[in-house]
Amino acid sequence: MINNNNNINGSMSPSSTNAQSQGLKTYFKTPEGRYKLHCEKTHPAGLLPFAHGKSITQITLAHLKDKPAQAALPPSSSYSASSGVRFVAAKILGGGGNGGRALSFVGGNGTSKANGGTSRSGSLGGLNGSNSMVNSNFDGKGTYLIFNVGDTLYISDFNSQDKDPIKSIHFSISNPICHAFDSEAKDGHDLLIGLNTGDVYSVSLRQQLQDVGKKLVGAHHYNKDGSINNSRCTSISWIPEHDGAFVVAHADGNLYGYEKCKDGTGDSSFPVIKDQTQFTVAHAKSSKSNPTARWHICQGSINSIAFSTDGKYLATVGRDGYLRVFDYSNEQLICGGKSYYGALLCCAWSADGKYILTGGEDDLVQVWSMEDRKVVAWGEGHNSWVSGVAFDPYWSPPSSEDVGENVVYRFGSVGQDTQLLLWDLAMDEIVVPLRRCPPGGSPTFSNGSQSAHWDSVIPVGTLQPAPSMRDVPKLSPLVAHRVHSEPLSGLSFTQESVLTACQEGHVKFWMRPGQSESQPSNSDALLSSSLKEKTLLPGRVGGSSYKLSNSS
Amino acid sequence: MHQDAHEFLNYLLNELVDILEKESQAAKSDHETSPPEKIANGPKIALANGAQKEPLVTWVHKNFQGILPNETRCVRCETVTARDETFFDLSLDIEQNSSITSCLKNFSSTETLNAEDKLFCDKCCSLQEAQKRMKIKKPPHILVIHLKRCKYTEQLGRYKKLSYRVVFPLVLKLSNTVEDADAEYSLFSVVVHVGSGPNHGHYVSLVKSHNHGHYVSLVKSHNHWLFFDDENVEMIDESAVQTFFGSAQEYSSNTDHGYILFYERLAAGSTS
């Protein structure tokens, strides 16, 4: 157990992790027991990455499976600088800018198809100069935490107590902003990285771990130098159930679809957007082009995106305060609505695809129902903007007394108030506010639009206006715990822990109650068993036969 | 604070009111038969009370004035006393890593008056414990929010600047009003205090520039932010506004902090 309070009188440097821990408790209580601080991960002490503070830390968990027998990674000799045009190591790119605020969590949600090898990227080779050394004995199997700070992407061993990362990848004068991992990636390019310059890379995580250098190796480079879009990447995601396909959201309201297998030699230009306020989809003129499509979604930044677990629906949130849900393959807007006020910063799906959580600048955690196509609850409890939300897919209700429709979901949220909040959602218990006559105000204003929030059936493809404060049922948090001293930026749930990340690049692991201290070393097994379980679940949105953890 | 921008704003607004009232008074004595133009309160009250006592409603009042009933409830007899108070700006206590929304919530939350702050209840004819609530009755057209970044510390025996990180959204709603609808506001200007202490430093300001005239209601991408620093004026990106939120850690090299925020009320039902 890491003693988090051992440095009360330590250095007052703002970057110091000692200052981090002042006055913070190392546990918090929930009805099911205590969550205890297990360990912390951060950038190497005393070595601040360049442009620290210029971007906001996001976290991605990556599960690397056994290396396949004929591991296709080439020996180091074949790595000597090839002159591949699109395959470059971290290129020096211009521009600065502020980081995205979104959190994308991509766990290794895979089946047991064992294929982590990489024939493609291997044969194409990387461009990393002569100082590249490959540790080919290292097979990389395990679970990793990937997080960005400033100009650096760090990789930590999830199962080790070591605070320091095992690998740092520097991006010179550009900053990595968002990343995503797919443990099912067929050609080994499983890690996506989006930069503030708009550039996007796909790489093999294993290959990065095997290389001892500080540059990206064997990278496939997309939107090079921001040639298609030079605005900041804000959120990136693999498309579940679509091998090799991914999307990248940008700060200018555009989202691009890519396919890893396309070389991108075709014409990649898209028509000028005539009306910034309209949703439009444009396809690439050539079938060889990469990106394959541009979606213009909104005015201003897209701050976060999330696919439903089956890959059918894509949720986006942005600067304009709207949550939008699209049928991805049909390229259609299904539903959506506006925040109470201000931008939305984060979004996440429930495992069964029935609910979406959002958080934003109105300090509220919003629960969106796909069935009702509207907001069904507002969580009040943060004292600042809500920067990360997630359902806890591993949590199950404590007793089985109320079997039936009363499905209880557990979810969490983190905010710029440095707090982690946990919430329970039981749809039966949500009390819909009664329609009230306006208290003295202007009667004409209230009756029409306001209370219609609960009465009307929302047609498909429409966006809802911001509801009135008194029309939406409120939730109160189960637990509120100050977990870091800096504003928080990310939240993830694993089988045995809750992960919280702050903007400045500190990540904490909170052990679930009942997890023994020694267990995390074994988390590899735990994680994979939970993954197997997950794939057995028919978590399809349309099917609706599956209820999340419905009493056991 | 030394040459405090908030003090100056108060002085400016009050001085303007004085000047406008004097002008109006002068105009009145010139044309005894035609009374000066009265704006908000309507002709009925003006006639009933007579023109003399009625305070003049100037454009300063029209734009900046809000009404904040100071409501107290005696704990013993439960009598509620409400006294309307007007304001040109709201001075908010701030906390580390909080939002304007949260500061406003604290401002409107119920406060207990006890010990030395007991209320003299007219009904009980004695000092009683009471509850006090500040709930905005009439939201102003221009909402000016002053962050109390200057705090007296007993330990130091002097004023200290609070560099707390307080985030402010570009759009804000006041839900805690007596009015039925939630009043929606859009941020258009920020006065930033630059410096680490309260007794020295420098002010810069950010102003959002509009396309006036026919395009006022047009989309916001046609708006941009301007950064004023003495004689230097720069155009900045909207995302740069967040660099003036403050510092999450006490000892930080960032000394540029949002100090006075100006929000303009949006018409009901307008999409932003």
Ligand SMILES: [Zn+2]
């Ligand atoms: Zn009384």
